[in-house]
Amino acid sequence: MHKHFNGLKTTLLLGGMFAVLLAIGGLISAGTRSATWIWIFALIGVASTAYGYWNSDKIAIRSMQARPVTEAEQPAMYRIVRELSQRAGQPMPRLYVSPTMSPNAFATGRNPQNAAVCCTEGILVLLNERELKGVLGHELMHVYNRDILTSSVAAAVAGVITSVAQFLMFFGGGRDENGRPAGNPLATIAVALLAPLAASMIQMAVSRTREYDADQDGAALTGDPAALASALYKIENGVSQAPLPHDTRLENTAHMMIQNPFRKIGKLFSTHPPTQQRIERLRGQAEQMRVPWN
Numbered sequence: 001m002h003k004h005f006n007g008l009k010t011t012l013l014l015g016g017m018f019a020v021l022l023a024i025g026g027l028i029s030a031g032t033r034s035a036t037w038i039w040i041f042a043l044i045g046v047a048s049t050a051y052g053y054w055n056s057d058k059i060a061i062r063s064m065q066a067r068p069v070t071e072a073e074q075p076a077m078y079r080i081v082r083e084l085s086q087r088a089g090q091p092m093p094r095l096y097v098s099p100t101m102s103p104n105a106f107a108t109g110r111n112p113q114n115a116a117v118c119c120t121e122g123i124l125v126l127l128n129e130r131e132l133k134g135v136l137g138h139e140l141m142h143v144y145n146r147d148i149l150t151s152s153v154a155a156a157v158a159g160v161i162t163s164v165a166q167f168l169m170f171f172g173g174g175r176d177e178n179g180r181p182a183g184n185p186l187a188t189i190a191v192a193l194l195a196p197l198a199a200s201m202i203q204m205a206v207s208r209t210r211e212y213d214a215d216q217d218g219a220a221l222t223g224d225p226a227a228l229a230s231a232l233y234k235i236e237n238g239v240s241q242a243p244l245p246h247d248t249r250l251e252n253t254a255h256m257m258i259q260n261p262f263r264k265i266g267k268l269f270s271t272h273p274p275t276q277q278r279i280e281r282l283r284g285q286a287e288q289m290r291v292p293w294n
Contacts, residue, residue, distance in 0.1 A: 016202050018157060024164050024195055048159060053152040057094075057116045060108045060256055063249035066096035066118045073097075074124070080133045081117060084140055084221055093117050093143070097124070103238035106256040107139035108148055115143040126238050127231055134228030135235075135258055138218030142256070145217065147210045151255055154206045161199040207255045207271040215278055216285060225282040226293045232282075235259045236275045 052059065071078040077095050085092050093107065093115035103122035109115035117139055119132075127135065142148070219225035236259055244250050244261040254261055255271040264270075286293045 020161055020195055020198055020202075024161065052155065053110055053149060056148050056152065057109045057114060060106060060253045061096055061116060061118060063253045064096075064098040064100070064106075064118060064120070066098040069095055069097045076129050076132065077117075077119060077124075077136070080129070080136050081140070084133070084137055088140065088144060088221060090140070090144060091115075093140070097121060100244065101125070102242045102244050102261055103127075103235045104244075104257045104259060104261050105135050105139055106253070106258065107143050108256055109143055110148055111146075112143055115140075122238060122242060123235065126234055130224065130227045131231035131234065133222055134218065134224060135231045137222040138214045138228055138258055141214045141217040141221060142210070145210070145213060147214065148256075150210060151207060154203045158196075158199040158203045162196040165193075165195045204255075204271050208273045211258075211272055212278070212281065215282060219282055219285055220289075223289070223291060225286040225289065225291065229279040229282040232259065232275050232278055240264070 069077070074095065074097065081095060082092055090112040093109065093112070094117070096116055096118040098118055098120045100120045101122040102120060103126045105117070105119045105123050107115060107117045117136065119135075123135065124132070215228060219228050222228070239259055239261060240263070243263050244254075246262060250261065259275070260270055260272045283293060
């Protein structure tokens with residue numbers, strides 16, 4: 001049971017994104033007296049969503065320059081993931097290691113049958129086996145909770161909103177029968193500028209709610225909330241010392257990782273919740289589970 005209602009929050013946030021899209025669509029339709037452009041942008045969004053969702057594992061693995069590893073190379077990873085997969089009644093995912101000392105991990109794939117788990121070299125050096133188990137439990141739950149689909153839909157709707165807003169900037173809200181601009185030009189400009197910002201903020205909020213769920217479900221899977229909390233604390237400090245460089249491919253993968261891989265930014269524009277809040281929630285979960293916090 002998700003005490004913090006993260007699933008409901010995710011639904012409401014996605015609904016908010018669609019509301020923004022419909023508001024822009026209504027503005028364009030009123031000005032041009034046609035909904036054709038909205039359908040064009042929507043189809044582009046659906047196509048990009050399908051491609052990203054179907055190829056999410058390949059795209060993420062390639063962006064991190066990760067390579068597949070054998071059980072002989074990473075026995076601890078295999079042992080932990082095999083145990084957790086069996087406990088969850090799910091198939092064993094493919095395992096990868098990324099050659100960077102910035103500590104992080106992510107799981108991706110459109111379903112448990114096509115999942116991949118990737119750890120950086122940095123996180124394998126930084127964490128002990130108990131903490132690594134907490135991290136891998138968190139990442140596996142992203143796949144089991146179908147978070148890749150959720151993030152793909154959010155990204156697609158945000159992309160459509162941005163494209164439609166750009167259309168508004170270039171062509172305005174259309175013209176009436178006398179050739180004059182339809183609607184209020186200032187309102188059109190305001191919507192064109194603010195809609196993409198609102199879409200991005202909602203998209204990031206969706207990502208944060210999914211992180212809370214993965215924390216909670218991952219800790220339940222491992223039975224050890226304190227291990228994940230300890231890992232999150234170490235990873236945050238490790239990332240601050242060795243952040244990933246800002247690169248478009250890495251930025252598109254950042255929301256999948258257990259911690260924001262870049263230097264800290266404001267909460268509204270972060271894909272991850274504050275670490276201290278995540279730890280406090282895990283502490284509360286440990287109390288409910290009546291397991292030691294050490």
